[in-house]
Amino acid sequence: MKKLLVVLMTILITLSLAGCGKNSPKDTAEELFEAIKNTDQKVLDKIYLGEAGENSIISDLIEIIEETESLGSIGESFRKSFLDFKYKVKDVEEDGDTAIAKVEVTTENWAKVLPNAIVLISAKALSMTLDGKSEKEMEKAFKEIYEEQRKETDDVTFNLDIKLVKDEGEWKVDLSNEAGAILNAVTGGLGYWY
Secondary structure, eight states, X not given: OHHHHXXXXXXXXXXXXXXXXXXXXXXXXXXXXXXXXXXXXXXXXXXXXXXXXXGSHHHHHHHHHHHXXXXXXXXXXXXXXXXXXXXXXXXXXXXXXXXXXXXXXXXXXXXXXXHHHHHHHHHHHHHHHHTTOOHHHHHHHHHHHHHHHHHHSOOEEEEEEEEEEEETTEEEEEOTTTHHHHHHHHTTTOGGGO
């Protein structure tokens, strides 16, 4: 009897695990945002409807991050922040082979922080240059201004509708209309600048 019970339990576990292997629209939407957070092009290629290639959201995000390298320690802070957004799949409306995942993305309000910091840093740069301050002193002062602007500015939340399509039995993300909105959300409002 114990052997029969063990065999039945094994079959039930195997069947339940096999069922878990199927992706759902919610799982796929979560995979999308994890791929963005981890700049994982392979995962994006797997879940993307069509060919992601060079025109993908991750490529655009990496380009934005790489452009911050010239900013020194401020750029390092940018890189960390862009990949540190929070997301939550709030609801999924499934209709046959299509679905809409309602996703909330919260991150720093870079569209507000950056312009404010640039104005203050520009003024500080002029006065420090006239005072003969070193590059190291200037970078330290700029970082302090930048960090102060980050502290003073509340995070921003974006609500996105992510379209998903069932393709050969697997849910895929259709970014044909939403890639710009997603990029804008994860970069705190900067995505439309690019």
